[in-house]
Structures are given as C-alpha cells and as structure tokens.
Amino acid sequence: MKHNILYSFRRCPYAIRARWALLNTNQLVELREVDLKKKPIELIEISKKATVPVLKTSLNQVIDESIDIMIWSLKESNMDALLFKNCKSQEILSLIDLNDKEFKYHLDRYKYASRFNYQELKTHRDACYEILLSLNNRLKSFSNKGKPLFLVDAKESIADWAIWPFIRQFRIADISRFDQNHEIEFLRNWLNYFLNHEKYHIVMKKNKPWDKESKPIFFGQ
Structure with a gap:
C-alpha cells in the first residue's frame, strides 16, 4: 500500500475531528466511507473494535483512536505546536x-x-x-x-x-x-x-459507502 487509508463515517464527531486534522495537516488520505450496518471486512480485519475512524498508514500502522489519528497527523506534518x-x-x-x-x-x-x-x-x-x-x-x-x-x-x-x-x-x-x-x-x-471555514464543506462532503469496486476517493481532492 502506497498511501494512507481512513475508514470513516460522515456524521460521527470522532471521525469528523480525525478528518479535520488530516485535511488541515495536508495528509494525503484515501477516504473510505463506512456503512455502519454493513462494515467492510477490510475494516474488521485491521481493527478489533471496528469503529470509525480507523487510519491505516502507508507503513501499515493501524491507528483506531481519533485523538491518536489527530496527533499522528500533527507530528507527521511538523505541526505539533x-x-x-x-x-x-x-x-x-x-x-x-x-x-x-x-x-x-x-x-x-x-x-x-x-x-x-x-x-x-x-x-x-x-x-x-x-x-x-x-x-x-x-x-x-x-x-x-x-x-x-x-x-x-x-x-x-x-x-x-x-x-x-x-x-x-x-x-x-x-x-x-x-x-x-x-x-x-x-x-x-x-x-x-x-x-463557516472554507474547508468545512470538504470535511463534511457526502460520499457513498465504500466497497471493493469503488474508485478511490482521495480526501481533500
């Protein structure tokens, strides 16, 4: 895998803050919207909790707590101030x-x-x-x-x-x-x-639930 993948759910506040941090730290992320009633096996396999958000980094590190995703994004972007x-x-x-x-x-x-x-x-x-x-x-x-x-x-x-x-x-x-x-x-x-932030509509954009046939959606693009 050559890029980061975020399993997310649009309305979940934990997922919103993870997406906000990733976007505002300019992290390139493939966004995979999750149907909470039909969670993809790919999510379940990498996280026992299988609750969004879950980030799988390009180095295959799995981060399944929203605050940890935020901290990771800040440190990766040298914005940990x-x-x-x-x-x-x-x-x-x-x-x-x-x-x-x-x-x-x-x-x-x-x-x-x-x-x-x-x-x-x-x-x-x-x-x-x-x-x-x-x-x-x-x-x-x-x-x-x-x-x-x-x-x-x-x-x-x-x-x-x-x-x-x-x-x-x-x-x-x-x-x-x-x-x-x-x-x-x-x-x-x-x-x-x-x-009213210019990036709010990007963070809250509606996407169809992801499946194996979906074309990749790169967050913020």
Whole structure:
C-alpha cells in the first residue's frame, strides 16, 4: 500500500475531528466511507473494535483512536505546536477528556433521548449546557482582552479541533435554541469559525459507502 487509508463515517464527531486534522495537516488520505450496518471486512480485519475512524498508514500502522489519528497527523506534518509542549498541554488534555467523557455522555442521552430515557432529556441537556457555559466563559475571558477565540491561551490547538464536532452535534439537536442562547454567545462565534471555514464543506462532503469496486476517493481532492 502506497498511501494512507481512513475508514470513516460522515456524521460521527470522532471521525469528523480525525478528518479535520488530516485535511488541515495536508495528509494525503484515501477516504473510505463506512456503512455502519454493513462494515467492510477490510475494516474488521485491521481493527478489533471496528469503529470509525480507523487510519491505516502507508507503513501499515493501524491507528483506531481519533485523538491518536489527530496527533499522528500533527507530528507527521511538523505541526505539533498545536499540541503545546508546555504547561498548557495538560490543560488541553483536560478539556478533551471532559468533552469525550462527561459531555459526550450527556450529549448522547439528550440528542438520542428516545434510545435512553426520554424523561431525563432536560437533565442531560442542562448538564451539557453547564459544560458549554464553562467553555463560553473561557472564550469570553480571551475576547475581553482582545484576543482570538480559541480555547487554550487564545491560540488554536488540538483542543479546538477535537471539541467543535461535538458542539456541532449538540447544536443540531435543537438549532434554534442553541442559536438564540445569548449566554453562550462566544461559544457560538467560536463554533461558527469552523462551520463557516472554507474547508468545512470538504470535511463534511457526502460520499457513498465504500466497497471493493469503488474508485478511490482521495480526501481533500
């Protein structure tokens, strides 16, 4: 194999952040859209979890965690400054950990309440908003100092890349409520930076599920 292959699913926030990192670090990747109800044997053979995203590199290394894919792409492109090699690195990791564990837990039970307990929808939505407010306050503090709206030290980092797809998913659950909530004004502006980014439509482009007969789709081309 002479190129990298990414098994992905368009709407999955974990896959979105992996694609975002790969695209923004200029990694040439063959994109294979996965039908989650009919996963290709090629994916199952290289990853026991068989959950997207999974990256198989040109050197046959298999990376099946989205954050590890992001870190790999940054290091391969000599853009690991976005990882912050100082005291801020722990701050970045803490924000991502909060998102991936606590926020995602409540997000699933809010957005997909019918699969869990619909009566607890408000409880989980409020728990999400509490986290969103904390992120908003971080951004507000930077804005008050005239600095850019990014989550750590007012500088774009892997924390921003890793978290925005999940905030996007939360917004989709009730767009009007999210867009009209002035308590998270700074967070909305931060999210809009990504939603209006020139590369957003590339990351979110619809592709047919991959099979052996499919012509290769090279990500970003």
